[in-house]
């Protein structure tokens with residue numbers, strides 16, 4: 001499935017290759033992802049919170065996706081497929097924070113796209129499966145992130161997630177503004193120039 005998300009193999013001609021050919025733009029994207037994750041490590045960020053609609057995927061489902069899971073998997077932005085793989089490999093915790101109530105569907109998407117770990121990525125959405133009882137902000141995605149962080153810390157002894165060690169990526173500028181105001185790192189994803197998000201992460205201080 002990831003092969004599908006990250007680009008289709010080139011067909012025809014030449015001798016058989018052990019792996020598909022990687023295009024220059026794909027190689028460039030992979031390098032940028034690697035640099036972005038290095039920056040996260042330098043900044044001691046241990047928790048990446050990703051919005052789903054129009055951020056991780058390139059469509060807005062409106063919380064009412066009626067297509068198949070595989071169709072939704074095909075909408076994962078390649079840079080996010082790569083970023084999630086690299087982030088996970090670096091030992092950085094990941095969660096999906098969304099206003100969508102279709103959390104079960106999102107879990108299926110993650111399981112399909114990342115068979116080795118997708119099923120263990122916490123999802124906080126509007127599905128009434130969780131409440132956040134802590135003292136933190138309940139605006140924007142703040143309580144989604146706080147609740148997911150609690151789950152992650154509960155399942156990983158020694159993991160300590162703080163506001164300063166958290167990064168939110170979201171296409172909704174309001175959520176980004178609320179996060180920054182609450183002293184949580186956040187990067188706005190411009191859906192029309194989504195590749196820039198990697199440069200923006202690389203420039204974070």
Ligand SMILES: [Mg+2]
Pocket residue numbers: 051052053054055170171172
């Ligand atoms: Mg969104």
